Amino acid sequence: MSIHSAVDIITTKRDGGVLSDEAIEWMLNSYVAGTVADEQVSALLMAIFFQGLSARELKRWTDVMIASGERLDLSRLSRPTVDKHSTGGVGDKISLILAPLVAACGAAVPQLSGRGLGHTGGTLDKLESIPGWRATLSNEEAIEQLESVGAVICAAGAGLAPVDRKLYALRDVTGTVESIPLISSSIMSKKIAEGTQALVLDVKVGRGAFIKTLERARELATTMVGLGHSHGVATVAQLTAMNQPLGIAVGNALEVSESVDVLRGAGPEDVRELTLSLARTMLELVGIDVDPATKLDDGTAYEVYCRMIEAQGGDPTAILPIARHHHVVSAPHDGIIQSVDALGVGVAAWRLGAGRARKEDPVSAGAGVKCLVREGDYVVAHQPLFELYADDEEHLQRGMATIENTVTLGDQAAPAEAILIERISI
C-alpha cells in the first residue's frame, strides 16, 4: 500500500476537492501498472465528470498521460511544424487538403490520426480507399516524410500517450466520454506527444457535432488552448458550424475525390473556405506569410498531395472504388431547404457502410452519401437531394430508411449559415 489510496483519491474528487500532483501521478501510473483497478478509475472518471478538474490538475493529468509514452522530437526538421485537430464532423475531409496545402506553403504538417468511430468518418479510413496507400508508418518514416514531402497523415503510433487508449476504452463503456477535461487531455496528450510546435483546433458545434452548444464548444476550446500553451505548443481554436454536412461528399472514396477537386482549385465553396481559414491560422502561428489560396489555384498543393500519397504507397491517380448499388432521393415538391441534418446524413452514410460501430469492423471504401443541396437552396419537385451509395442492397435499404426526414422543405428564405463562428486564443 502506498500513502495514496485509490479510495481517498476518488472520494477527494467526488467531494469537490483538489487532487495533488502526486495523487494524479500515483493514480494514473498505478492504473497503467495494473495495481489500481478499472472499477476504481471509472468511479474517478465519473467523479471528474461531475466535479471537473482545475487547470493545474488538468495540466498534471495530461503531463502524466504524455509521460506514459514516447514523445517525438521534430526539432531537427528544416521547417516549422504545425498540426490541426478537428473534433469531428460529417463530411469533414479538411485534413486531406489542408496538410499538403500548408506543406506547399512551407511548413511541415505531422498529422498523426486515430480511426473514426460512429457517425463521423476517420481520415485514415478515407485515405485507405486509395489503392496501395498504407496508414502505418514507423516514427522514423513519418519524420523522414515530413522532411522530404512536408506532410504526413498516418496512424498515431501506440507509443504516444498509451494510457489514453486504456482510458478511452474505459470511458467508452462507462458513460464518461462527455467530460471536457477528459476530452481535452485525451486529444492534447497525443498532439503534444507528437511533437508539433503549433496546433490549430477545429472545434465543431451544432446538430452534426458531438458538441451541440456554443457554450460547451467555447469551454472545450478554451480548455484545450490553455493546455496547449501550458505545454509550450502555440494553440488556437476555431469554432466552426456543423449543422449541415461539410461539402457534398460524405463517405470514404467520395470524400477523397472531393478533396482532390479542392486541391485542384475547384470543389465546394464551404470546403475551400474552411480549409483556407484553417491554413491561414496555421501559417500565422509559425510565421509564414504566404496566401494559401494561390497554392490551391496554381496546382502546387495538389503536387504535394500526390507526393504525400505516393510516399505511403498510394497511387493518387488511381480510379477510386464506387459502390455498385445506388439510389437517388428527390424533392417531393417545390420549396426552400430549411435544414439538412448533418447527424442524419452521417448516420445514413454510416449505415450505408462508410463507418464502423466497433474498432474491429471493416468500412466500405465506396459507400456514402452525396448531399446535392444546402440550406437556403430553392428546389423544384423531383430535383435530386441525395445520392446514396452502398455495396449491397441491404446496406442501401438501411441508408434509405435513415436519410428520410434529414431534409426539411419549407417556404421561408433560409440565409446561408457562416461556417466560421469564432476564434479562441490566449
Add this chain to the structure above:
Amino acid sequence: MSIHSAVDIITTKRDGGVLSDEAIEWMLNSYVAGTVADEQVSALLMAIFFQGLSARELKRWTDVMIASGERLDLSRLSRPTVDKHSTGGVGDKISLILAPLVAACGAAVPQLSGRGLGHTGGTLDKLESIPGWRATLSNEEAIEQLESVGAVICAAGAGLAPVDRKLYALRDVTGTVESIPLISSSIMSKKIAEGTQALVLDVKVGRGAFIKTLERARELATTMVGLGHSHGVATVAQLTAMNQPLGIAVGNALEVSESVDVLRGAGPEDVRELTLSLARTMLELVGIDVDPATKLDDGTAYEVYCRMIEAQGGDPTAILPIARHHHVVSAPHDGIIQSVDALGVGVAAWRLGAGRARKEDPVSAGAGVKCLVREGDYVVAHQPLFELYADDEEHLQRGMATIENTVTLGDQAAPAEAILIERISI
C-alpha cells in the same frame, strides 16, 4: 445485446434522468450474471451518488436486490416478529440486550447480522468472545430457535440479497459507500429478505457515527422508513446521539460483560435507557403492551439471554477472555470533561485489537477500552479516564498513541447530552 445498454443506463442517471423498472432489473441482473462489468456498475454507483434515486427507482432497485436471493418465511411462528438495525456506533452493544429483552416480552427477534468493519465493532464478534458460541446457523435452525427461545442473533446467510455482497465490495473500493439510496437499499434489502414483520432503525448521528449531521441522518432514516413500508415492513427510525461512546465498555468481551450487567438490571444508565426506548418502540409496532423495564429488573430478560446463548453452543456463565496487557490513562489536572470523542475511542479499541481492517482479519476477544468518564463529569488530577486492554505490548502502544486527545478537559459546565434525538415514522 439487449435493448438495454449499460452505457445508456449510466448516462441516463448521470444526466439526471429516471431509470425504468426494466432498466434497473436488467442492470443488476446482468451484473449478477457477469455480463455487465464492475467498471460499469461503479460508474453507475458514482452517478447515483451525485444524482440520487427517486422513491420509485429505489423501491425497484431494492426489489431486485431482494429477488436476487431467498426470502425467509417467518409467518408460521407463533409470535409476532420484530427486528432492530443500528447504523453503528462505538460501544453499541444494544442488540445483545435488546433481542432477549423483547423476546422476554413476547415477540420473536430475528437478528440476522453482518460482521463489523472499521471503528465500530460487530455484534457477532462480540458474541464470539463467549466460549463455544457459534454465529452460523442454517435458516431452519434460526427459525426453530426463534420459536423455542424467541430470539436469535446469527450470521446472515449468504442467501439473503446476495447481490448486496457484490455491490458492497465494489462500493468499498470505489468511494461510493456514502450514498443514502445505496446505504438504504443495502440495509433494507437484507432486513426485508429476513422476513421480519416490523423493524426499528437506530440511526446514529454524531462524531462517532458515519453520519455526522442531523440533516443527513433524517434523510437516511426517512428513506429507509419509506422503503420498509413500501415492502410491507412496519418501520420506525430513532435518531440517537453518537458523540461519546455508549456505556463504559468498548471491545468484544468487555461489551458482553456490560450487556449482562444491563440484562441483570444494572449497568450504565445510557445503555439501559437506549435499550428500553428501542424495546418500547419494537413492542408498540407488534402490539405488545408490556413494560420492558420490568423484564430487566425481574431477571426474565437475562434468562432468555442465557437460553439464546446456550442454543448456539455458548456458555453464558463462562469466564470471558481478558487481555493481559493493560494501561490506565489518567486526568492530567482537575477539570470538567468537555467531550469524549467516540471516533477516537473506537479507533483506539480497533488498534488495540478489538476490530478488523479487512474481512479476513481475526479480532481479539479481550482487547478494548473502558471509558470511565462521560461528558460533564468533574474529574481530579490523576483520576483514571480510560483503561486500555491488549493482547500484546505492540497493540497496547498503538492504542495508547490513539487514545491521547480523545478527551478534552476544561472548566465549563457541560450538560449531559440526550441520547434520543427524534423519532421518524410514516
